Amino acid sequence: MSLSAATSSPRTRRWQPYLAPLGLFIGLAALPFVVALLSGQSPAGVLANEAGSAKFIQGLLIEIMILAIVALSYDLVLGITGLLSFGHALFFAAGAYLTGVLLKSFGWSLGATLGLVLVSAVLQALLFGVVLPRVKGITFALVTLGLSEVFYIVVQSRELGQYTGADVGLQGVPPPDFLNPTSHRLTFYLVTLIFTFAVYLFYRLFVDSPTGRVCVAIRENENRALMLGYNTFYFKLVVLVIAAITANLAGTLHALYQPVISPNIASLNAMVDILLMTLIGGLGTLTGAPIGAAIFRLLTFFLDRWFGESASFMLGVVYVALVLFVPYGIVGTWQRRGFHLAAGRRWLLGLLTGRGDG
Amino acid sequence: MAADIILETQQLRREFGALVAVDNVSVKIRAHTFHSIIGPNGAGKTTFFNLLSGNLKPTSGRVLFKGRDITHLPLHRTAHLGIGRSFQITNIFPNLTVVENIRLAAQALGRDNFHFWRHARHFRRYEERAAAVLDQVGLAKRADAPARTLPHGDQRKLELGMLLAPDPEVLLLDEPTAGMATEQVPELIDLIQGFQAAGNKTVLLVEHNMNVVMRVSDYITVMHYGQVLAEGTPADVTANEVVQEAYLGTLYGDVATDS
Ligand SMILES: Nc1ncnc2c1ncn2[C@@H]1O[C@H](COP(=O)(O)OP(=O)(O)OP(=O)(O)O)[C@@H](O)[C@H]1O
Ligand SMILES: [Mg+2]
Numbered sequence: 001m002s003l004s005a006a007t008s009s010p011r012t013r014r015w016q017p018y019l020a021p022l023g024l025f026i027g028l029a030a031l032p033f034v035v036a037l038l039s040g041q042s043p044a045g046v047l048a049n050e051a052g053s054a055k056f057i058q059g060l061l062i063e064i065m066i067l068a069i070v071a072l073s074y075d076l077v078l079g080i081t082g083l084l085s086f087g088h089a090l091f092f093a094a095g096a097y098l099t100g101v102l103l104k105s106f107g108w109s110l111g112a113t114l115g116l117v118l119v120s121a122v123l124q125a126l127l128f129g130v131v132l133p134r135v136k137g138i139t140f141a142l143v144t145l146g147l148s149e150v151f152y153i154v155v156q157s158r159e160l161g162q163y164t165g166a167d168v169g170l171q172g173v174p175p176p177d178f179l180n181p182t183s184h185r186l187t188f189y190l191v192t193l194i195f196t197f198a199v200y201l202f203y204r205l206f207v208d209s210p211t212g213r214v215c216v217a218i219r220e221n222e223n224r225a226l227m228l229g230y231n232t233f234y235f236k237l238v239v240l241v242i243a244a245i246t247a248n249l250a251g252t253l254h255a256l257y258q259p260v261i262s263p264n265i266a267s268l269n270a271m272v273d274i275l276l277m278t279l280i281g282g283l284g285t286l287t288g289a290p291i292g293a294a295i296f297r298l299l300t301f302f303l304d305r306w307f308g309e310s311a312s313f314m315l316g317v318v319y320v321a322l323v324l325f326v327p328y329g330i331v332g333t334w335q336r337r338g339f340h341l342a343a344g345r346r347w348l349l350g351l352l353t354g355r356g357d358g
Numbered sequence: 359m360a361a362d363i364i365l366e367t368q369q370l371r372r373e374f375g376a377l378v379a380v381d382n383v384s385v386k387i388r389a390h391t392f393h394s395i396i397g398p399n400g401a402g403k404t405t406f407f408n409l410l411s412g413n414l415k416p417t418s419g420r421v422l423f424k425g426r427d428i429t430h431l432p433l434h435r436t437a438h439l440g441i442g443r444s445f446q447i448t449n450i451f452p453n454l455t456v457v458e459n460i461r462l463a464a465q466a467l468g469r470d471n472f473h474f475w476r477h478a479r480h481f482r483r484y485e486e487r488a489a490a491v492l493d494q495v496g497l498a499k500r501a502d503a504p505a506r507t508l509p510h511g512d513q514r515k516l517e518l519g520m521l522l523a524p525d526p527e528v529l530l531l532d533e534p535t536a537g538m539a540t541e542q543v544p545e546l547i548d549l550i551q552g553f554q555a556a557g558n559k560t561v562l563l564v565e566h567n568m569n570v571v572m573r574v575s576d577y578i579t580v581m582h583y584g585q586v587l588a589e590g591t592p593a594d595v596t597a598n599e600v601v602q603e604a605y606l607g608t609l610y611g612d613v614a615t616d617s
Binding site for chain 2: 202205206208209210211212213217220221223226227230234238
C-alpha cells in the first residue's frame with residue numbers, strides 16, 4: 001500500500017546503519033591491546049603507556065581521526081549541502097591556534113579554552129554567513145579562501161610571533177596532565193575515538209533530520225527549495241555553524257596532540273588536502289570522509305617515502321585520477337555499484353564549481 | 359468586487375535586453391476561479407508566471423496579492439503567502455526519492471524545519487500528507503524510486519504533487535501536461551480541476567491544449583508578444599474576432615506541431 005511505501009518501519013531501518021560503525025568503534029577501542037598482544041607486549045603495558053607498536057598505532061590513528069573529523073565537517077558543507085567553500089582550513093587552524101595560545105600564553109584551563117573555542121567557532125561561521133547572501137557559487141569559495149588566507153598571513157606575522165610562533169609555528173603547548181598524549185596516550189586515543197564517533201553519529205542523525213533533508217535539497221536544487229518556501233540562508237548558516245564547531249574542536253585536538261602547530265594548516269595546501277580526503281571517500285557520503293582521511297594519511301606517508309620532493313606532484317596525479325575515474329569516490333561508487341563516469345563527472349563538476357546538480 | 363480579486367498585476371513589465379517579454383500587463387485574477395492564460399510560444403506566459411512567483415523581478419510595475427504589494431518579496435516568502443507554482447520544465451530534486459520530493463514540499467511551510475536529530479520520518483504529518491498526495495497523483499507505487507529515474511510523464515505528476523503538497527491557496531500551473539502522452543492529459547487536468555473545486559482554490563493555468571482550456575476555464579487571458587490581447591469567459595474569447603484572426607488559428611497550428 002502507498003502509505004507503507006512512504007513510512008515503512010523507520011525504527012528497524014534506523015538502527016541498521018549504526019551497526020557497522022558500532023562494531024568499528026569497539027574494534028578500534030580494543031585495537032591497541034590486540035596490537036600489543038600480537039607484538040609480544042603485554043596488554044597491561046598499553047595501560048602503563050609503554051613505548052612500542054601499540055603506542056605507535058594509537059598515535060597514527062589519532063592523527064587519522066583528527067583528519068577524519070575535519071573531512072566529515074567539510075563533507076557536511078560541500079557534499080551534503082552543496083556549499084562550495086575553500087575556507088574550511090580556517091576553522092581547523094583557528095581552533096588549533098586559539099587552543100594553543102590560550103593554554104600556553106594565557107595559562108587558561110582546558111575547560112575555559114574549549115568554551116572560547118566554541119564561541120570563536122560560531123563567530124567564524126557567522127563571518128562566512130555574512131558573505132553567504134552576497135556572493136554565490138565559486139565566488140563564495142574564493143571569498144572564504146581569502147578569509148582563510150588572511151588568517152594564514154596573520155598567524156605568521158612577526159607582531160604576533162610571541163603568541164603564534166610566527167612562521168616557525170606554535171610550540172610547547174602544555175596539554176593538561178590527564179590528557180597528555182605522551183604520558184597518557186591511551187586516554188588521548190580514547191577521547192579522540194569517542195569524539196570522532198560522536199561527530200559521525202550526530203552528522204548521520206542530522207542528515208536524516210528535517211533540517212538535514214532540506215540541506216540535501218539545497219544541494220540538489222536550491223532554487224526549488226527557495227520556491228517551496230525554505231529560507232535556504234538559515235539552513236546553510238546552521239551547517240556552517242555545525243561544521244565550524246566540529247572542525248575547531250578537531251583543531252583543539254590537533255593542538256593538544258602535535259608538538260608544533262604549523263601555520264601550514266591554514267594554507268591553501270591544507271584546504272586542498274581536506275578536499276582530497278572527502279573526494280577519495282566520496283562527497284556527500286559522510287562514511288567516505290574517515291575512509292578518505294585514512295587513505296590520505298597513509299598515501300602521503302608512502303608518497304613522501306617513495307618520491308620525496310615530488311610527493312606533492314604525485315598527490316596531484318591522484319587528484320586528477322580520482323576526479324576523472326572515480327568521481328563518486330570509494331563509498332559513493334560502492335553505493336551506486338558502479339563508476340557511472342559520465343554522470344559522476346557532471347555531478348562532481350557541478351559541486352566543485354558551485355553550480356549544484358546540473 | 360475588489361474584495362474578490364486575489365491576485366493582480368499593474369502595468370507589469372519585464373525586458374530582456376531589447377526584448378519586452380511582458381509588456382505592461384495588468385490582469386486581475388478573481389479568487390476561487392479557474393483562470394487560463396493562453397498564447398503562442400514566446401508570448402511571455404512563463405515570464406509572466408516568473409514575475410508572479412518572484413522568480414524574476416519586473417523591470418517595472420507591481421504584483422498585488424490580496425491588495426498587498428508583493429513585487430519585491432524574497433523568493434522564499436511567496437510560498438508562505440499560499441502561492442504555489444509548478445514548472446513547464448520539470449523542476450524537482452533529481453537524486454531524492456519521489457516521496458521525499460513531496461515530503462519536502464509538505465514540510466516547507468510547517469514549523470519543524472529546525473530539528474537536528476530526529477529522523478524526518480517521525481514527523482508523521484508530512485509523511486501522511488506525502489502519502490496522500492502520492493495517491494492523488496498516482497505515484498504511490500513509485501514512492502521510493504529516485505525522482506530522476508521516473509519517465510517524463512511521471513515526473514510531470516511529481517511536479518504537480520510538489521505543488522499540491524503544501525495545499526496552496528493559489529496555484530500557478532505552467533503547462534502541467536507539457537510533453538505528456540495525450541491520453542494522460544485529461545486525467546491530470548481532472549485532478550487539478552477536482553483540487554480547485556474541492557478546496558475552493560484559485561488556479562492560474564498556462565496550457566496549449568485548447569479543448570482543455572475551453573472546458574475547464576472560468577476566465578481566459580490571451581497573451582501575444584508580451585501583451586494582453588483579449589480577456590473574458592471562454593465564450594467571449596472564442597467569439598472575439600481579433601483573437602480569431604490574429605491568433606486562434608496559429609495556436610491550433612502550434613498544437614499540431616508540438617505533438
Ligand atoms: N531569461 C531570459 N533571457 C532572455 N530572454 C528570455 C528569457 N526568458 C524568456 N525570454 C524570452 O522572452 C520571450 C517570452 O518567453 P516565455 O518563456 O515567457 O514565453 P512562453 O509564452 O512561456 O512560451 P512557451 O509557450 O514556449 O512556453 C521569448 O522570446 C523568450 O525567448
Ligand atoms: Mg512557457
